[in-house]
Amino acid sequence: MTAVIWSSSVSRPGVSVQPDGAFEVHRALPEEVPVAMVYDGTSHAVMMATPADIADFAYGFSLTEGIVTDPGQIDDFEIVEHAGGIEARFWLCTDRREALTARRRFMAGPVGCGLCGLDSLEAAARALPAVPDTGLRFGREDVLQATGALRPWQPLHDRTRATHAAGFLRPGEGIVLAREDVGRHNALDKLIGAMVQRGVDASAGAFVMTSRLSVELVQKCALAGCPALIAVSAPTAHALRLAESAGITLAAFARGRGFDLYSHAHRIQEGVPDVA
Structure with a gap:
C-alpha cells in the first residue's frame, strides 16, 4: 500500500451571493x-x-459486474494511489480470467451513468437471476424510517451536500451498514463489497438509496441477491420492469409519512398486494 494521496473531500473558497449581499x-x-x-x-x-472505501468499491464492482462470483476467486488484491488516480489491482483464479472477455468494458465517463462504455446493447440487457422469496417481510415502519435512518451514516454528505449513500436495512434493526460516493451506483457497489467482506447476507434485508432507482441499481440488487430496494425518489419504467421480472420489491418516495410500492408488495406488511 502506497502513501495516501487522495482524501474524500477538500475545502475550497468561493463567494456566496444572497438576496442581502x-x-x-x-x-x-x-x-x-x-x-x-x-x-x-x-x-x-x-x-x-x-476516493474512500476503495476496497469495498472494488470488491462490489467485481461481484456485480460478474468478474467474480465469490471473493474466494480473488487470489490477491492491492490498492495503489497515483497523482492521477487510484488503481484497484486484482489477481484472479485461472478460471475467472476468461470471464473478463464476456463483459469487457472501459468506462471513463460521468458518475451518473452505470452503463457507459458497454460494448453492445445485449450486454446492457443481460439476464438477471431471480431473487427467491424466502419469507422475509418488512413492517410499514421499517420502510417509513429507512431513508431517515440512513442520514446519520452520511458524514461526507453532511460536509459537502453532494454525495449519495447506499445503506443495508434489516427488519426491526434499521440500517446496519452504509457507504457514500458521488455516484449512486458506486455507493451501492461499495456497500455490497463491504457486506461481502464482512459476511453480511444481502438476502436478509433491503438496500436503501438516496437517489432515483435506475436500471443499474436493480441489476446490482439482483446480482447481490437482495430482495428489496427502498429509495427517496422514483424508479424508471425500465428499472421497474427489471424488478418485476427479478422478484425485487421496489418502494419509492420513502420519505415523510408515506411511500409508494411498485412491485412484489407482498414483502411489505400492510402494503397494497396488487400494486403494479
Missing part, C-alpha cells in the same frame, strides 16, 4: 478521481468515484 465562504467539496479496476495486470474499467 455577497460574502466569502469556504465549502467542503467531495473529491472525484479516476479509479481503475485492474485484473491480472490489465485495466478493465475506469470509474469516477469518491
Whole structure:
C-alpha cells in the first residue's frame, strides 16, 4: 500500500451571493478521481468515484459486474494511489480470467451513468437471476424510517451536500451498514463489497438509496441477491420492469409519512398486494 494521496473531500473558497449581499465562504467539496479496476495486470474499467472505501468499491464492482462470483476467486488484491488516480489491482483464479472477455468494458465517463462504455446493447440487457422469496417481510415502519435512518451514516454528505449513500436495512434493526460516493451506483457497489467482506447476507434485508432507482441499481440488487430496494425518489419504467421480472420489491418516495410500492408488495406488511 502506497502513501495516501487522495482524501474524500477538500475545502475550497468561493463567494456566496444572497438576496442581502455577497460574502466569502469556504465549502467542503467531495473529491472525484479516476479509479481503475485492474485484473491480472490489465485495466478493465475506469470509474469516477469518491476516493474512500476503495476496497469495498472494488470488491462490489467485481461481484456485480460478474468478474467474480465469490471473493474466494480473488487470489490477491492491492490498492495503489497515483497523482492521477487510484488503481484497484486484482489477481484472479485461472478460471475467472476468461470471464473478463464476456463483459469487457472501459468506462471513463460521468458518475451518473452505470452503463457507459458497454460494448453492445445485449450486454446492457443481460439476464438477471431471480431473487427467491424466502419469507422475509418488512413492517410499514421499517420502510417509513429507512431513508431517515440512513442520514446519520452520511458524514461526507453532511460536509459537502453532494454525495449519495447506499445503506443495508434489516427488519426491526434499521440500517446496519452504509457507504457514500458521488455516484449512486458506486455507493451501492461499495456497500455490497463491504457486506461481502464482512459476511453480511444481502438476502436478509433491503438496500436503501438516496437517489432515483435506475436500471443499474436493480441489476446490482439482483446480482447481490437482495430482495428489496427502498429509495427517496422514483424508479424508471425500465428499472421497474427489471424488478418485476427479478422478484425485487421496489418502494419509492420513502420519505415523510408515506411511500409508494411498485412491485412484489407482498414483502411489505400492510402494503397494497396488487400494486403494479
